[in-house]
Amino acid sequence: MRRLSILIALLLIAMPVQANMFSMLGTNVERMIGQMAYDDLVAEYGGVLELRPDAASYLDTLFTRVVEANPRRDIEFSLTPLNSREVNAFALPGGFVFVTRGLLELVDTPEELAGVLGHEVAHIAHKHGMNALVRQVGLVTLARLLLRSTEGNQEMLETLAGLSINLLKSGWSREAEYEADASGARFAATADYDPAGLIAFLTKMQEMQGDRQRDLVSTWFASHPPTEDRISKLLPLVKEHHEERFFLPNDRLPRRWVQGADPLSGLKACA
Numbered sequence: 001m002r003r004l005s006i007l008i009a010l011l012l013i014a015m016p017v018q019a020n021m022f023s024m025l026g027t028n029v030e031r032m033i034g035q036m037a038y039d040d041l042v043a044e045y046g047g048v049l050e051l052r053p054d055a056a057s058y059l060d061t062l063f064t065r066v067v068e069a070n071p072r073r074d075i076e077f078s079l080t081p082l083n084s085r086e087v088n089a090f091a092l093p094g095g096f097v098f099v100t101r102g103l104l105e106l107v108d109t110p111e112e113l114a115g116v117l118g119h120e121v122a123h124i125a126h127k128h129g130m131n132a133l134v135r136q137v138g139l140v141t142l143a144r145l146l147l148r149s150t151e152g153n154q155e156m157l158e159t160l161a162g163l164s165i166n167l168l169k170s171g172w173s174r175e176a177e178y179e180a181d182a183s184g185a186r187f188a189a190t191a192d193y194d195p196a197g198l199i200a201f202l203t204k205m206q207e208m209q210g211d212r213q214r215d216l217v218s219t220w221f222a223s224h225p226p227t228e229d230r231i232s233k234l235l236p237l238v239k240e241h242h243e244e245r246f247f248l249p250n251d252r253l254p255r256r257w258v259q260g261a262d263p264l265s266g267l268k269a270c271a
């Protein structure tokens with residue numbers, strides 16, 4: 001805590017304040033905020049989804065490939081599947097990525113999944129969550145909060161964790177979303193997944209918006225820039241990779257993600 005206080009004091013001296021200066025507070029604070037928000041987010045989205053063992057290991061392998069393609073090495077990334085029919089994926093500060101069952105059941109190819117997960121990993125790689133927190137509360141306020149006693153710290157972290165979830169649900173800035181699309185598609189390509197997969201997924205989401213499943217995608221659309229803009233910004237990047245061949249032998253999505261009969265299943269059948 002003392003080291004943290006010195007850091008914060010340095011931050012306060014080093015005006016003018018810039019959003020990315022928050023990164024000087026270090027990975028620990030970022031991790032603590034994410035960890036604190038983790039349980040609330042899981043509870044809000046139906047708890048952790050129990051996957052079939054083969055599906056869990058498939059998802060883990062794909063996610064690890066995408067994570068290895070991102071340049072950030074100071075944190076550990078984790079992926080938590082959520083038991084919700086809503087089609088969505090999230091990223092909390094500190095390396096915590098989430099994907100809903102609704103999304104897993106909607107993807108048709110490994111490339112689509114790699115693109116979506118790449119987008120979330122990119123939010124963390126670019127520290128969009130932390131920068132949004134700074135913009136929301138201001139660096140000085142944040143620093144004052146952090147300078148409180150150790151007992152006060154818990155309360156402060158809870159406040160920031162709650163705020164992180166709200167920010168995450170309302171979406172980051174448009175610039176952050178476009179940046180996450182571009183970097184996410186690049187991470188996917190580096191991991192040997194065709195970056196066109198993200199466009200394919202976005203196109204599918206767009207189609208869902210018009211049908212009777214739209215309540216399952218409404219949060220996604222409320223928290224992201226218009227899909228057609230995202231696609232048109234991604235197209236030049238995908239063209240760059242047009243000549244490349246992406247090939248992962250035996251890479252097929254699991255036929256089923258969860259064990260046994262499940263009341264939540266049938267998303268695609270209804271669409």
Ligand SMILES: [Zn+2]
Nearest residue numbers: 119123177180
């Ligand atoms: Zn996003």
